[in-house]
Structures are given as structure tokens and as C-alpha cells.
Amino acid sequence: MTVESTAARKPRRSAGTTAAKSGASTTGTKSAASKRTSAAGKKSPGVPGAPGASGPGPELVQLLTPEGERVKDATYDPYVADITPEELRGLYRDMVLTRRFDAEATSLQRQGELGLWASLLGQEAAQIGSGRATREDDYVFPTYREHGVAWCRGVDPTNLLGMFRGVNNGGWDPNSNNFHLYTIVIGSQTLHATGYAMGVAKDGADSAVIAYFGDGASSQGDVAESFTFSAVYNAPVVFFCQNNQWAISEPTEKQTRVPLYQRAQGYGFPGVRVDGNDVIACLAVTKWALERARRGEGPTLVEAYTYRMGAHTTSDDPTKYRADEERESWEAKDPILRLRAYLEASNHADEGFFAELEAESEALGKRVREVVRAMPDPDHFAIFENVYADGHALVDEERAQFAAYQASFADEGEGK
Amino acid sequence: MAAEKMALAKAINESLRTALDTDPKVLIMGEDVGKLGGVFRVTDGLQKDFGEDRVIDTPLAESGIVGTAIGLALRGYRPVVEIQFDGFVFPAYDQIVTQLAKMHARALGKIKLPVVIRIPYGGGIGAVEHHSESPEALFAHVAGLKVVSPSNASDAYWMMQQAIQSDDPVIFFEPKRRYWDKGEVTTDAIPGPLHKAVVARAGSDLTLAAYGPMVKVCLEAAAAAQEEGKSIEVLDLRSMSPIDFDSVQASVEKTRRLVVVHEAPVFLGTGAEIAARITERCFYHLEAPVLRVGGYHAPYPPARLEEEYLPGLDRVLDAVDRSLAY
Numbered sequence: 001m002t003v004e005s006t007a008a009r010k011p012r013r014s015a016g017t018t019a020a021k022s023g024a025s026t027t028g029t030k031s032a033a034s035k036r037t038s039a040a041g042k043k044s045p046g047v048p049g050a051p052g053a054s055g056p057g058p059e060l061v062q063l064l065t066p067e068g069e070r071v072k073d074a075t076y077d078p079y080v081a082d083i084t085p086e087e088l089r090g091l092y093r094d095m096v097l098t099r100r101f102d103a104e105a106t107s108l109q110r111q112g113e114l115g116l117w118a119s120l121l122g123q124e125a126a127q128i129g130s131g132r133a134t135r136e137d138d139y140v141f142p143t144y145r146e147h148g149v150a151w152c153r154g155v156d157p158t159n160l161l162g163m164f165r166g167v168n169n170g171g172w173d174p175n176s177n178n179f180h181l182y183t184i185v186i187g188s189q190t191l192h193a194t195g196y197a198m199g200v201a202k203d204g205a206d207s208a209v210i211a212y213f214g215d216g217a218s219s220q221g222d223v224a225e226s227f228t229f230s231a232v233y234n235a236p237v238v239f240f241c242q243n244n245q246w247a248i249s250e251p252t253e254k255q256t257r258v259p260l261y262q263r264a265q266g267y268g269f270p271g272v273r274v275d276g277n278d279v280i281a282c283l284a285v286t287k288w289a290l291e292r293a294r295r296g297e298g299p300t301l302v303e304a305y306t307y308r309m310g311a312h313t314t315s316d317d318p319t320k321y322r323a324d325e326e327r328e329s330w331e332a333k334d335p336i337l338r339l340r341a342y343l344e345a346s347n348h349a350d351e352g353f354f355a356e357l358e359a360e361s362e363a364l365g366k367r368v369r370e371v372v373r374a375m376p377d378p379d380h381f382a383i384f385e386n387v388y389a390d391g392h393a394l395v396d397e398e399r400a401q402f403a404a405y406q407a408s409f410a411d412e413g414e415g416k
Numbered sequence: 417m418a419a420e421k422m423a424l425a426k427a428i429n430e431s432l433r434t435a436l437d438t439d440p441k442v443l444i445m446g447e448d449v450g451k452l453g454g455v456f457r458v459t460d461g462l463q464k465d466f467g468e469d470r471v472i473d474t475p476l477a478e479s480g481i482v483g484t485a486i487g488l489a490l491r492g493y494r495p496v497v498e499i500q501f502d503g504f505v506f507p508a509y510d511q512i513v514t515q516l517a518k519m520h521a522r523a524l525g526k527i528k529l530p531v532v533i534r535i536p537y538g539g540g541i542g543a544v545e546h547h548s549e550s551p552e553a554l555f556a557h558v559a560g561l562k563v564v565s566p567s568n569a570s571d572a573y574w575m576m577q578q579a580i581q582s583d584d585p586v587i588f589f590e591p592k593r594r595y596w597d598k599g600e601v602t603t604d605a606i607p608g609p610l611h612k613a614v615v616a617r618a619g620s621d622l623t624l625a626a627y628g629p630m631v632k633v634c635l636e637a638a639a640a641a642q643e644e645g646k647s648i649e650v651l652d653l654r655s656m657s658p659i660d661f662d663s664v665q666a667s668v669e670k671t672r673r674l675v676v677v678h679e680a681p682v683f684l685g686t687g688a689e690i691a692a693r694i695t696e697r698c699f700y701h702l703e704a705p706v707l708r709v710g711g712y713h714a715p716y717p718p719a720r721l722e723e724e725y726l727p728g729l730d731r732v733l734d735a736v737d738r739s740l741a742y
């Protein structure tokens with residue numbers, strides 16, 4: 001039953017409180033750096049043989065240069081050796097459509113159709129490369145920005161929008177695509193992934209688990225504990241850290257003084273830094289890590305070195321903390337342009353392919369707009385749904401009170 | 417500075433600024449509190465003026481933020497930490513409950529922990545999961561912590577001053593949906609004690625007791641009831657630990673009726689405690705049972721349902737009617 005508006009009772013207030021936003025001034029400020037903290041905040045002074053925490057460093061695995069040239073890598077090439085032109089076009093298509101979906105969601109937020117949006121702009125290669133490396137029976141634990149991974153798992157992208165529109169707190173059945181719900185409390189899901197992987201191992205299954213998180217999340221205790229547990233129990237889990245350089249306004253240097261992938265060493269499993277804007281490298285490295293997990297060799301930390309090109313979320317104001325030049329320098333490493341250059345140079349795609357994709361992209365945008373606008377508000381009684389699996393007397397009582405209260409509006413209206 | 421009209425968030429900003437200015441031991445810590453000025457801009461401009469040594473962007477680790485603040489306090493500092501949103505305090509809950517709250521007693525009173533934990537809390541801003549909760553009862557239940565929440569700009573300024581000056585840990589709940597509400601702040605007036613409730617509006621037929629974001633709703637309810645000829649007193653509790661039961665009692669002895677309003681779930685909440693105590697203290701004065709209006713025993717709902725979940729004017733007036741009907 002849906003309760004109609006409360007108008008019948010003549011509410012003694014104007015309905016609806018003003019939704020306030022967290023935005024504020026856009027003035028940028030330069031911080032007065034003090035000696036001591038700025039030393040800690042500076043680029044890593046250099047652990048011997050290690051690149052600074054902020055630079056990509058020589059260990060970066062790359063199979064496709066920013067100019068779109070294919071480069072060789074003895075360790076990881078075997079994982080993409082048999083990739084077909086069609087599959088390459090598929091990766092390109094995934095990235096283009098994901099970017100389009102993301103752009104549409106951003107506009108929908110601006111138009112007031114979504115309360116908030118966390119854009120993945122710039123991180124398409126990290127997500128599509130790793131997402132396409134997973135097998136159907138693998139299980140994925142995302143954070144809140146993994147729209148590209150969701151796409152790879154076959155989750156209808158419009159399902160991702162419900163929680164951002166405020167009509168639900170999830171929006172999909174995690175088991176139908178082995179794609180868990182988005183997790184907002186930073187780092188929590190890495191422990192869930194580890195536990196799930198421990199279960200997979202106990203069951204003797206050969207599937208693997210992948211957990212996504214950000215560079216900021218690497219500071220959370222849960223992430224450290226998930227590293228410990230997964231190492232000790234040799235859990236088949238891949239930790240996929242998208243280092244997009246920022247945790248809202250804080251650069252990676254505020255989280256670590258060594259490159260993040262090196263953290264794995266202390267826990268006793270391998271860590272790899274991959275060019276997160278290189279979809280082929282992300283695919284290869286993640287495949288390698290997932291296969292290790294399947295073979296019973298335990299966890300791996302993959303650090304995809306990438307960049308968040310947009311704001312943290314639509315309520316963020318990046319002009320307060322980062323320079324335009326930084327974004328511009330990363331635009332030159334755009335994951336989509338890079339693969340396009342390669343596809344064109346190697347004659348793996350023709351004009352027809354790109355034109356068709358453009359049309360498909362338009363259609364996706366249109367569908368997303370339509371679905372979102374038509375998304376109904378939830379039934380009022382949804383508040384009381386699924387609070388407990390077996391029911392609960394207090395919830396039942398409160399639901400009845402709520403129903404009586406709602407009905408009181410209608411009754412009075414009719415009585416008058 | 418004398419009297420000035422400012423938003424509640426700005427009042428806290430000014431209060432923090434005053435504290436940083438007057439006491440070199442005061443530190444601000446948290447995620448994004450520096451350059452960005454916090455996601456609500458409550459710490460806007462502070463790092464620029466006081467430097468990164470005093471306004472510290474921390475790693476993204478709440479347990480780490482509170483745990484290190486405890487250490488800094490042991491060393492003589494007065495950290496004021498920001499938890500970005502209500503739902504994210506839980507990674508730090510262990511540090512707050514097992515360490516921060518108990519250390520003073522365990523040290524036979526020999527050490528002090530003047531840590532303020534600022535938490536923007538409550539709903540009404542259309543946010544996603546974990547950004548709208550009211551977990552104050554979970555903290556008020558823990559001995560060793562003080563729990564307060566201002567409802568207006570002036571209190572925000574002064575209560576923050578008092579919280580920072582307190583030698584006890586204070587959980588400072590900031591009503592985030594009131595951040596942009598403006599009010600007169602008189603920075604040279606001498607305020608009442610931190611834990612004293614105040615009569616926000618005098619009345620004689622019934623007392624509405626609330627704190628933080630619900631005070632405004634109760635004032636609106638009282639104004640609406642006035643039009644129907646009912647005289648409602650609104651008590652702004654300001655503090656949930658300790659609770660100023662004397663002020664509640666005095667009001668109830670006058671009005672004989674009490675309705676407690678908060679956003680947090682009613683079950684085992686602050687209102688339950690007030691109802692029990694006031695029943696004990698004012699049994700022969702009460703004309704009606706103490707009623708409570710608040711959230712349901714359900715997870716905080718998605719934004720499109722929060723209007724149903726949060727106590728609004730009508731639900732408060734409904735409880736007023738029920739109480740007066742006894």
C-alpha cells in the first residue's frame with residue numbers, strides 16, 4: 001500500500017525541508033607549510049631502490065604507452081598474448097560506454113535527478129582492465145566508484161543510480177552477478193572480501209575474489225587487517241587499489257611514504273604497480289594475480305596508478321586543493337585515447353566501428369536519462385522492510401503506528 | 417568582536433579560530449580539514465592561517481585519528497578532531513570507548529584527556545547511506561565521555577569554546593542540517609555552563625524537550641500550537657551527557673506534560689532515559705505519560721524516505737495532541 005500525500009490532513013507546516021548542500025566558497029588557498037609536517041608530506045625521500053610515493057617509478061608495469069605504442073613485458077605479456085582484435089575493440093567499447101554512462105550520471109546530478117555522484121572519469125582502464133580479467137565465478141567487492149567494474153560484471157548501469165538518487169541503499173542483488181553492493185565506509189569491504197576468499201578456499205573452489213579500494217583507504221585499519229588475514233590464511237584474494245592520487249583533498253603523500261604496492265612485502269605477498277591508464281596492462285596484471293590466487297598461492301596487491309580527472313564527488317570542489325596543470329598532465333595519459341591510437345595504428349578498428357560506438361553511446365545516455373527520471377520514489381513502508389530476516393516485534397509495532405499515523409491524514413481529510 | 421549574525425558552521429569556525437589563537441596547545445585534526453576546510457567548510461581558512469602543524473590533514477583512518485589524538489592529549493595538547501560524518505565514527509569507536517573514555521579513571525585521575533571529537537550528525541540533507549545518522553545515545557551510554565550538541569550559532573560558538581576548555585573528552589555533535597542557519601553570536605557575552613539546558617521558548621501547557629537539529633522543529637511546532645491556543649515550552653537540552661534533569665524537572669513541574677524529540681531511534685535512546693528519570697522525579701506532577709518522538713527501529717532510510725523517518729512538525733504536534741488528550 002502506498003500512502004498518498006499528507007495534504008489531506010492540512011499539515012501545519014509546509015512539507016519538505018530544504019535539502020542543503022555541502023558546497024561552499026570556491027576560493028583556493030595556499031597553505032603556509034610548516035617545516036616539520038611538510039617534511040613528512042613531501043615526496044618520499046627515497047627508500048633505497050624504491051620510487052617516491054608520488055611518482056610512478058621504474059617498477060610501473062606498462063604494455064601500452066600514452067602514445068598508444070605496444071611495449072613488451074616478459075612477465076605480463078603472456079597474459080594478453082592471445083588477445084584478439086575483437087577483444088581489444090571490446091575493451092575500448094567498455095571504456096567509452098562507461099565514460100558515457102558516468103558523464104550522464106554527472107549531468108543528471110546537476111539537473112537534480114541524483115543527490116550525489118562519484119565519477120570514475122579517468123579510471124576507466126583500471127576498472128575495465130581488472131574487471132574483464134575476472135571470471136564469472138569470481139566475486140567482486142567494490143567501493144562506491146566502481147561503475148566500470150559493475151559494467152564488466154553485467155550489472156545494469158541504471159541499477160547503480162538508485163542509491164545516488166536516494167531511492168534505496170543498494171540497488172542490486174549481489175549474488176546475481178557476483179558483484180557485491182557498493183561500500184561507503186572506507187576499507188570495510190576488504191575484510192569482507194578476505195573472509196569470502198577464506199570461504200572459497202575452504203570450499204576447495206578455484207574461483208578468486210577481488211577487492212577494490214582507494215589510496216586513502218590504504219590507511220584504514222580494516223585494510224591492514226585484511227592484508228594480515230589474507231596472508232595468514234593464504235586467501236585467494238586480489239587487492240586492487242586504484243591510486244587515483246587523491247582522497248578527497250588529500251594527496252597520496254598524506255597516506256603513505258612508500259609506494260603503496262610495496263606495503264604487500266611486509267605482509268608476505270607480492271605487490272605490483274601497474275599503469276592504471278593502460279587497459280591492457282591492467283588486464284594482464286590482474287589476470288596474473290587472479291590466477292595466482294586460483295592456484296592457491298594467496299593474495300596479491302595490485303596498485304593501479306591512475307588519476308581521478310573529475311571531482312571526488314559532485315559535492316566536492318577540487319579547485320580548493322589541486323592545480324589545473326595536474327589534471328592537464330594526466331589528460332595526456334587518457335586511457336581511452338591511448339587505446340584508440342593503438343587500435344587505429346594497428347588497423348584493428350575502422351571508422352565504422354567508432355561511428356557505431358558513438359551511436360551506441362548516445363543510446364545508452366538516452367536510456368540512462370529515461371530510466372532515472374522514471375525511477376519511482378520508494379513506498380513509505382520500505383523503511384520497515386528487511387530490517388530483520390525473521391521479523392521483529394518492535395518493528396511491527398512501529399510499522400503499525402506509522403500506518404495509523406499516515407492514515408490519520410486521509411481520515412481527517414475525508415471527515416471534513 | 418561584539419554581536420554578529422553568522423551561520424552555525426561559521427560560528428564553529430570562529431570558535432576554533434579563537435581557540436587556536438589563544439591556546440598554542442589546541443590542534444585541529446581530521447580528513448580534509450586543511451586545504452579544503454572540511455567537507456562542510458567548518459575549518460575553512462584555518463590551515464592557511466595557523467599552518468599544517470596545527471591544522472592537520474590526517475591519513476584516512478578514524479581509529480588512527482582518535483588514537484593519536486589521545487596520545488597528543490597525554491602530551492599536553494588539546495586536539496579537536498573532526499570525524500567527517502556520523503556513520504564514519506565507528507572505526508574509531510573502539511578507541512573512543514575502550515581508551516578515551518576510561519583512561520582518566522584508570523590513571524586514578526592523574527591524567528586528563530581534553531579531546532574534542534566533532535561529528536556532523538543527523539539527516540535532512542538528502543545524503544547517501546552513513547551520512548545522516550544520530551548515534552549520540554551510543555556515546556552518552558559510555559561513562560567518561562561528555563556528549564553535547566548545539567542547536568544555534570551562538571551555542572555553537574560558545575559550546576565549542578567550553579568543550580575545548582574542558583579537561584574531559586567531549587563528543588561534539590554538530591547538527592549538519594543547521595550548518596547554514598544564521599543566528600546572532602555575541603562573542604563577549606558570558607555563557608551559561610556547557611551542560612545546562614535552556615528554555616528556548618516559555619510556555620505553560622506542555623514541555624517539548626529536544627537538542628541539536630530538533631530544537632528548530634520544536635520551536636516551529638510551538639509556534640503552530642500557539643495558533644491553536646496551546647502554550648508550549650521548548651527546552652533545548654544542549655547536553656546528552658550529562659543531562660540537565662533539574663531543568664527538565666522544573667519545566668515539567670510547571671507544564672505537567674513532557675514530549676521528548678530526537679532524530680535518533682526512540683528505542684533505548686536519549687528520550688527513554690529522560691522519560692524514566694522524569695517519571696521518577698515528577699510522578700505526582702505528570703498529567704500524561706512522557707512521550708517520545710524520534711526515529712524508528714530501522715536503518716536510516718534512503719534520502720527519498722527521510723521525510724517519513726525524521727520527526728517533522730506534524731509528528732511532534734501529533735504527540736503534543738496525544739499528551740494533552742490525557
Ligand SMILES: Cc1ncc(C[n+]2csc(CCOP(=O)(O)OP(=O)(O)O)c2C)c(N)n1
Binds near residue numbers: 244504
Ligand atoms: C570510514 C570513512 N571515513 C571517511 C569517509 C568519507 N570519505 C568518503 S570517500 C573519502 C576519500 C576516499 O579516498 P580513496 O580511498 O583514495 O578513494 P577514492 O574516492 O579516491 O576513489 C572519504 C574521506 C568514509 N566514506 N568512510
